[in-house]
């Protein structure tokens with residue numbers, strides 16, 4: 001059988017078909033283009049998503065995006081949060097400073113996902129890429145040499161490799177029969193971008209633990225704050241009054257934070273799942289198609305971007321005649337997804353302990369937080385530097 005490097009290029013429409021132009025697909029597209037790999041990208045939406053969703057870009061992500069040339073543009077459009085605290089109402093349980101981290105980016109960059117996607121798309125296009133949209137993958141078959149994707153207009157596209165960057169409900173994953181084991185949290189999450197006044201710093205991400213559940217209050221550029229909280233039954237469109245009640249119940253007490261206007265709000269359900277494998281023959285998975293988890297710790301999009309950078313290099317090597325590089329991709333990235341799911345799960349469970357255990361949790365966390373190695377480990381994990 002001919003190897004990838006000897007099979008005629010004319011047999012294929014492209015070397016790599018990327019399904020999905022979210023942050024994972026766009027990063028993969030740009031990283032492949034930079035390596036001179038032929039790739040096509042499709043997305044079922046007629047325009048990029050403009051919802052806020054992920055608001056956090058970690059230090060490690062900024063580091064791996066550096067060679068792609070997008071980090072300065074992202075940093076210029078984001079806000080630098082140098083502190084992360086876990087609190088029980090007004091009491092600081094765990095203070096984490098990113099300032100001492102050995103990186104050029106000793107902070108969490110707060111920037112909306114829409115901006116991150118725009119910056120990645122611009123770079124992808126500068127490198128000669130384009131996204132074919134709206135265009136939905138509806139069928140997928142593969143043999144030893146490549147894969148054939150069927151699109152919703154009935155046309156077919158033949159590629160040496162197909163990568164599913166098509167999110168949690170990945171058609172690529174389902175059509176390939178890769179299982180997505182895990183479960184869902186019972187609660188729904190409310191998410192809103194608001195104007196706040198009162199006790200709300202513009203350079204610190206706060207994770208509040210409270211008997212009613214956790215709540216994240218994080219600064220975004222332009223004087224906006226992001227509120228995320230698990231609740232039993234989140235409203236479809238959270239109002240200012242609803243968010244004020246949430247802040248009063250879970251947030252600071254001594255000095256209230258006051259909700260002004262609500263710029264954007266939504267609700268969502270959270271799953272914790274990891275794909276059984278990241279590769280089935282000529283088909284690969286990356287990003288939310290391969291792993292989803294609680295937003296606690298803000299790791300989802302970051303993990304997807306890191307997947308994409310590692311996968312781009314593995315695909316380049318595979319196309320140059322070293323297909324084993326693709327198994328290395330899964331071997332490297334799947335355990336990371338399992339760690340991220342476990343970390344987000346620990347934070348979520350700690351935040352929602354029964355009231356009877358709350359004092360014990362606070363005491364244990366308070367003791368651990370007084371130990372510099374514990375704070376350092378948490379800073380390394382949150383910033384993603386632990387995955388270097």
Ligand SMILES: Cc1cc2nc3c(=O)[nH]c(=O)nc-3n(C[C@H](O)[C@H](O)[C@H](O)COP(=O)(O)OP(=O)(O)OC[C@H]3O[C@@H](n4cnc5c(N)ncnc54)[C@H](O)[C@@H]3O)c2cc1C
Nearest residue numbers: 020022023024044054055137166167287288298299300301
């Ligand atoms: C409310 C919320 C808050 C979040 N907060 C954070 C956070 O603070 N930090 C963080 O890191 N992460 C966060 N996340 C997670 C983050 O948004 C995701 O991890 C990230 O969007 C995953 O990127 P992706 O490119 O893998 O998938 P997606 O962003 O889901 O993109 C998938 C793309 O594939 C396309 N597509 C789907 N099916 C097909 C098909 N059959 N054919 C063609 N195209 C298709 C879709 O149109 C879409 O554009 C949050 C998520 C939610 C919902």
